[in-house]
Amino acid sequence: xxxxxxxxxxxxxxxxxxxxxxxxxxxxxxxxxxxxxxxxxxxxxxxxxxxxxxxxxxxxxxxxxxxxxxxxxxxxxxxxxxxxxxxxxxxxxxxxxxxxxxxxxxxxxxxxxxxxxxxxxxxxxxxxxxxxxxxxxxxxxxxxxxxxxxxxxxxxxxxxxxxxxxxxxxxxxxxxxxxxxxxxxxxxxxxxxxxxxxxxxxxxxxxxxxxxxxxxxxxxxxxxxxxxxxxxxxxxxxxxxxxxxxxxxxxxxxx
Numbered sequence: 276x277x278x279x280x281x282x283x284x285x286x287x288x289x290x291x292x293x294x295x296x297x298x299x300x301x302x303x304x305x306x307x308x309x310x311x312x313x314x315x316x317x318x319x320x321x322x323x324x325x326x327x328x329x330x331x332x333x334x335x336x337x338x339x340x341x342x343x344x345x346x347x348x349x350x351x352x353x354x355x356x357x358x359x360x361x362x363x364x365x366x367x368x369x370x371x372x373x374x375x376x377x378x379x380x381x382x383x384x385x386x387x388x389x390x391x392x393x394x395x396x397x398x399x400x401x402x403x404x405x406x407x408x409x410x411x412x413x414x415x416x417x418x419x420x421x422x423x424x425x426x427x428x429x430x431x432x433x434x435x436x437x438x439x440x441x442x443x444x445x446x447x448x449x450x451x452x453x454x455x456x457x458x459x460x461x462x463x464x465x466x467x468x469x470x471x472x473x474x475x476x477x478x479x480x481x482x483x484x485x486x487x488x489x490x491x492x493x494x495x496x497x498x499x500x501x502x503x504x505x506x507x508x509x510x511x512x513x514x515x516x517x518x519x520x521x522x523x524x525x526x527x528x529x530x
Contacts, residue, residue, distance in 0.1 A: 299503050300386045303396040306511035310403040313522040320525075321409040323419035323474070324401060327393045327427040327467075331372065334430060343466075347433045351376050358440035358448070365437040365459070366445075373434040379502040380436040380459040381493050387503070389429055393467070393510060397427060400514035406525060416474060423480075424472040431466035431486070436502060452495045463505035464488040469517045471528075480528055483520055485513035 334343045351370050355378065358366030370376045374387035394412065401410045413419040438459040440448045452458050464487070471481040487509040491501055 297383045298386055299382050299384075299500060301388070301392040301503075301506055303392070303399060303507050303510065305504065306507040308508060308511045308515060310400050310511065311515040311518045312403060312405050313518070314405050318406055318408045320407055320423055321411075321421040322401060322407045322423040322425050322471075323411050323413040323416070323421040324394055324398045324425045325413055325416055325419070326390045327397070327429055329389055330428045330430045330468075331432065343431060347371055347431070355380070355436075355438045358438055358445045361444055362442050363440055363444070364442055365439045367435070367437045369436075370434040371432075373432060373503060379434070380438050380461050381499045382502040385434075385503045387432075387506070389432070393427060393429065396507070396510050397425060397469075397514060400511070400518065401425060404518045404522075406518065406522060416472070416477070419474055421474055424470075424474050426470045426472060428468040428470070429466070430468065431464050432506070433462075433464040434503065435462040436460065449495075455494065455496075458493040458495050458499075460490055460492050461502040461505075462488065462490040463503060463509060465506060465509040465513065467510075467513055469513070471521065481521060481524055483517040485516055487512055 334341075334347075335349070347369070349371055351368065353367040353369050355366035355368055357363050368378065368380070373379075373385045374389065377384050379385070398410060398412050401407065407423075409421070411419065411421065416424045436459060438445075439451075439457060441451050441456070466484075466486045469483045469485065470479050472479050489505040489509060491498055491505060493499060493501070
């Protein structure tokens, strides 16, 4: 009987692990929240979106980001294989730059181009917002012929995941998964500083710091492959929050 249980558990483990998705991409269209619109703000100016900047490494020498550096050290940490150790509640992984890593809870790889994906997302939200008469993309501020430049500085894209072994190792925990117990959890964080810049002078006229995070629970019956699905939603929330505040400031900036 014990042998049969072990064989069943091994089969369940292999089945669940083989069901994991291979690849996920950053798709702004999957965000559930609608893009913010502000028809009451009379659009008078033009803006160019330039490539977002990767500032994730600045936390190691920027005193204002000391806590972030302590909470999320460089590189990858942990291992999902820890769940094979008896009396461990779960295996875990932490990823500072998830697009440069493999082995998530239910996903193998995240295809994410920070610079281009977030720039395109900002472009879509700015066009939808109605705050400007024209929204374009430019490779650099010098190439734009607009009143303003929109730029983003990304300081955090942390991913954290847990795969639950329930203190009995992955050899037995699939029995709990099949009965409906959670398979694991994934956490996504996105920190961005948005900036509106006067194109002619280069002066930063307005900034907005967004620090968003969310998590998702995985079951073997649902949310497999959704480990990084919250990044587009966090970006949408960040843009909506930033654009709302800008809608309050823009009339003053236009004068």
